[in-house]
Amino acid sequence: MTGIIxxxxxxxxxxxxxxxxxxxxxxxxQDITGGLGVREKSLPDLDEDTATIAVEAxxxxxxxxxxxPSKIGAVYVGSESHPYAVKPTACTVGEAIGATxxxxxxxxxxxxxxxxxxxxxxxxxxxxxxxxxxLAIGADVAQGAPxxxxxxxAAAGGAAFLIGADDPIATIHRTVSFxxxxxxxxxxxxxxxxxxxxxxxxxxGYFKHVQGAAKLMFEQTGKSPKDYDYAVFHQPNAKFPQRxxxxxxxxxxxxxxxxxxPTLGNTYSGAxxxxxxxxxxxxxxxxRVFVTSFGSGAGSDSFDIEVTDAIEAEWFRRSAAxxxxxxxxxxxxxDYAVYARHKGKIVMQ
Amino acid sequence: xxxxRFWRKIPQRYNLEGTQCTSCNRTFYPPRSFCPDCRxxxxxxxxxxxxKGEIVTxxxxxxxxxxxxxxxxxxLAIIRLDxxxxxTGQVVLExxxxxxxxxxxxxxxxRIGAEGESGVIYYGTKFVPDxxxxxT
Numbered sequence: 430m431t432g433i434i435x436x437x438x439x440x441x442x443x444x445x446x447x448x449x450x451x452x453x454x455x456x457x458x459q460d461i462t463g464g465l466g467v468r469e470k471s472l473p474d475l476d477e478d479t480a481t482i483a484v485e486a487x488x489x490x491x492x493x494x495x496x497x498p499s500k501i502g503a504v505y506v507g508s509e510s511h512p513y514a515v516k517p518t519a520c521t522v523g524e525a526i527g528a529t530x531x532x533x534x535x536x537x538x539x540x541x542x543x544x545x546x547x548x549x550x551x552x553x554x555x556x557x558x559x560x561x562x563x564l565a566i567g568a569d570v571a572q573g574a575p576x577x578x579x580x581x582x583a584a585a586g587g588a589a590f591l592i593g594a595d596d597p598i599a600t601i602h603r604t605v606s607f608x609x610x611x612x613x614x615x616x617x618x619x620x621x622x623x624x625x626x627x628x629x630x631x632x633x634g635y636f637k638h639v640q641g642a643a644k645l646m647f648e649q650t651g652k653s654p655k656d657y658d659y660a661v662f663h664q665p666n667a668k669f670p671q672r673x674x675x676x677x678x679x680x681x682x683x684x685x686x687x688x689x690x691p692t693l694g695n696t697y698s699g700a701x702x703x704x705x706x707x708x709x710x711x712x713x714x715x716x717r718v719f720v721t722s723f724g725s726g727a728g729s730d731s732f733d734i735e736v737t738d739a740i741e742a743e744w745f746r747r748s749a750a751x752x753x754x755x756x757x758x759x760x761x762x763x764d765y766a767v768y769a770r771h772k773g774k775i776v777m778q
Numbered sequence: 779x780x781x782x783r784f785w786r787k788i789p790q791r792y793n794l795e796g797t798q799c800t801s802c803n804r805t806f807y808p809p810r811s812f813c814p815d816c817r818x819x820x821x822x823x824x825x826x827x828x829x830k831g832e833i834v835t836x837x838x839x840x841x842x843x844x845x846x847x848x849x850x851x852x853x854l855a856i857i858r859l860d861x862x863x864x865x866t867g868q869v870v871l872e873x874x875x876x877x878x879x880x881x882x883x884x885x886x887x888x889r890i891g892a893e894g895e896s897g898v899i900y901y902g903t904k905f906v907p908d909x910x911x912x913x914t
Binding site: 442474480525754 | 788789792793826848849870872886887888889890899901904911912913914
């Protein structure tokens, strides 16, 4: 059955504390961190972008398992911050992992769920027997305008999942999606930063779609939250996934391993995928994982995943790449001025 | 750098692809199509370097050309790869004062430069200290 063959995540080392951003804009730091449940967020090095993050995540995935890269027949990179408007990040990734030239590739964009849309596309290609493996990546150097609410959480990072059918470390039993035309968050062509509907991104956006996809999955599988060991939700902040988990009937213990946003921030297309990677970092054979992403615009993808014995097989070297917790450890903290330089927020002559 | 000059060398820039002599096993980076030791008796084939190695010598660039001015100060080093050849590359450090001769390094995929705001972006290999990730 189709599933996850291997996985990898990458997070740049740089961090800024939210209290430092609040200091610059005259906001109350305690209100901000308390309201969002986020203490700090990642940012890229001067020479890192979505393509470099995607490549590092993909290389970490391939470090864990011996795979002939020429058998990777599809590469999809989901992001809101592709380095080029026209020229695929996926081609750069394919070249950097040795998968070119016999492969299909494309960049996906669906706000924060473009990466999980890539997983679904790979599942289709693998399930149809068109490719042995497909690589789906969600990565972003997320954008948030100076002083906008998004600036407190927009972070950098990503995760890569190789989808295939031979001895997956986790079987994907089913995936369903729930999509509507909802303008809760958008970025027009040529604009540097996205705009959003403020608090309305929650109810008509996040909660409606995450619950829509989750309940659809429960209906189709006959399962309920108690049938799962872990759950991962899109995490634009810590409050939304905790609240939607409670609304659906999941416990705080079920979402704990995959809730990485408090010290990472919102990696947009990478967010739910990094959460899934963090959950797989400590998962055991037989664990059942429920995943629901969310992308503004708006839609959610749900996945019913079961970890297999292969995750502990001798040939799957989970320790050959860093865990998400290891990537989050030992950060380099910067002040707002250095952050602005790294994010290209200072206009140069 | 012209765009063709960049893309013709993408395998070398992204994946440290060089060559190896099938006769004496000597490796070459940048790739050579001819082994200077074995000459006609040897044949060179593609060889992908793992990219791990150690710093042989280095300098700290504090005044760079326009294309690299925003990255200063940075460390430019000659690195002896474990498979033999020496390569010149940038070593990404939190603080340039950390650079040491003999420092073990591993390759990372980074942005090397760009042709202004509308031109092509050059990606390639840089190096970081090869230290274990912290236990958590």
